[in-house]
Amino acid sequence: MAEENVKVGLVGFGTVGCGVARLILEQADSIAAKTGLRLELACVVDTDTKSPRPVRLPEGILTDDLGTLLNDDTIKIGVELVGGTNAAKQIQLQMLAAGKDVVTANKALLAEHGSELYEAARKHNRCIAFEASCAGGIPIISGIRTGLVANNITAMYGIVNGTCNYILSSMTAHDESFSEALAQAQQKGYAEADPTLDINGLDSAHKLAILASIAFGCEVKLEDILVEGIESVSKDDIRYGGEMGYVLKLLAIGQKSENNRISLRVHPSFIAKANRLARVDGPFNAISIFGNAVGQVMFYGRGAGMMPTASAVVADIIDVALGNSATTFRHLHLQPKDEAGSVIAKTGDFVSRFYIRLMVKDQPGVFSQIGRILADNAISISGVLQHEGRGPQDTVPVVIATHPTRQNKVTAALRDLDNLETVCVKPVCIRIVDIPEDKDQ
């Protein structure tokens, strides 16, 4: 097989950029043997050309001038690994205008400005490949888009943020507080110095927007997604939930109801300990997908990190070079937002089970007050846990698990409960998510 040379330009020489450079340099022979394509790293652009990096580039290819990449017509593929949304967007637009296909890991940019970028790509007859934008090295985008394309996908449940999963796993395993676990995650390199985007759930929402748009075939905007982070999770709730048989995970959830309404949510979720996702620990990611033909499929692996993410970026580079990405991209049809708008379910409408913890005064009649408020809101109780022991203001914790209930009923009940004189601390409410497991019949 004659080898075909493929020149690649890289913008952003940070952690993932170094991984991509290393993988291209070290695996060029093996990739050529497998695919017939010889990848050549022709140009690496970064504003910082001085700092030492863990990879040694060929002489003369590192530059701070994007023009070097843009003006080199032999470079057909531009990889944007700058991150963020402003500069990155301009860089992608410029690369597309210069006739280059774009490969990116930038979930924030695609989630916020995907439509505009896809349109620009179509205008220039180019494509954008973004396998690395979700779940690091796990080939989840091609899995959904190609492998499961024949399915009507009814639901997906994903652990797609390794930082949050590391923190929640540590809190669970070692009975640590959120801040203790966060500090340790930062020390181990699993959380950034400013972890805001991870722990507030927004990073997971970015990924859900991308995954859901492909799985359900409709344009998804960030504002369509209910987003709650893990910042206020307490180890007490993890422990009480554990006693009730649950493990706490930050899940990205996309569900299609029978009337084709799509519900999109990112929030801390109690899931059954026996569920496969409950056993995904530390910085790992996993996504369970349900299709009408395939049943349940789960993908598991490292959702971040230099080399796992580079694995996905280079896979995309090869897919683009083969021409397959262009075909897939051209045939990717997302129902536009104005049509899809009506089918995105309203947050208040969705039904879930709930874990509610109240810190109440230890006095007669409290249970009756709580019970009446729940009954008035048509909320049915599936379990109650009350431990001895004292909280602030001499309170005791009462933990309630509900049967499936509409979100707005629970919101109303929480408001009423919070107004009770005997409830001394703002009630804690965490959703219980009953992930179906496809089982032996």
Added chain:
Amino acid sequence: MAEENVKVGLVGFGTVGCGVARLILEQADSIAAKTGLRLELACVVDTDTKSPRPVRLPEGILTDDLGTLLNDDTIKIGVELVGGTNAAKQIQLQMLAAGKDVVTANKALLAEHGSELYEAARKHNRCIAFEASCAGGIPIISGIRTGLVANNITAMYGIVNGTCNYILSSMTAHDESFSEALAQAQQKGYAEADPTLDINGLDSAHKLAILASIAFGCEVKLEDILVEGIESVSKDDIRYGGEMGYVLKLLAIGQKSENNRISLRVHPSFIAKANRLARVDGPFNAISIFGNAVGQVMFYGRGAGMMPTASAVVADIIDVALGNSATTFRHLHLQPKDEAGSVIAKTGDFVSRFYIRLMVKDQPGVFSQIGRILADNAISISGVLQHEGRGPQDTVPVVIATHPTRQNKVTAALRDLDNLETVCVKPVCIRIVDIPEDKDQ
């Protein structure tokens, strides 16, 4: 997006054929919305056109004449779901010669005659797509070939036969004998009336041949694979292994050593209970793959059945129709067997840990005899288990777990042990496979 019509011909209207027909008929609108391709089932060929099927075909497309499909030039894609190797091979060759791309789920045929078929496809400038040949609905072939292409894949461990996994799961969970569990699997439709190909490991070997050839980029022949089935597994060994912390699975294993030798094996394997694959139960499949960049990735789902397999077949039909399969197929470079021959490791050379059960006379000096034979063969013991209780001929079971040992040392020791007058039953030997788990560092 203008829709493109794609006419599909199907040969083999059995279980999977019915699933494919149903999926095409029922999902045509949804697939067209997602991809712009409108699949049309133009022709279904089967020798049996009379038996009732669980899907209703459009009038007039079912025929017993393959020529109807071959001579219709508007049909660009032929799906072979006949199974077996003789007729199926001729059908594929005829379809390729008639200018049709081929989609198939036929692992036996590809494992045994893949090279010849691939060559025929190349000669006619056609492609063969075979996602459905391994692990049913799990997109494992595209996962390896596309998603993990940038990796040097160092190992794969797969549960790829749902029948065996169902039987072993039942034996483990319910302390059943092999024949009891097999009967139940047959009753539930998880094992065929003649289950030979499944339980003797050959079906797993077919799949391993296909997966390993793609993962390691070299031609694999069935004779390169060590194959042992589960027919002689006893519930006693499952129980003793369980007491030592292991679960018994039929694993398909491909490993690349540091000197690039590839070891390929299918055999009953004791794996640690904590390993992710130990929790894959019933008819499910899962494959853990290790790549130098991505680390561990696991794929999980239904490995067989009408609709899961149909999911993969229809995904391939779409991939072929888009033109992507042709590109992937054209660029798939397998190192030819005559070059690869030298890199396939010899069976006797491979190193494993072993579980050995001896039924010995309960008399003084037996342990010393056993110990001397193991020592003479340089086999180091990692654990011993002896229960009270009697076996045939008034024997007691002695179970030994070894440290990593070369296969030929163990083979020699087993021969010596079997010759001992105090060892009354042929020794049982099951490999212990220490699957690495990619962990939080």
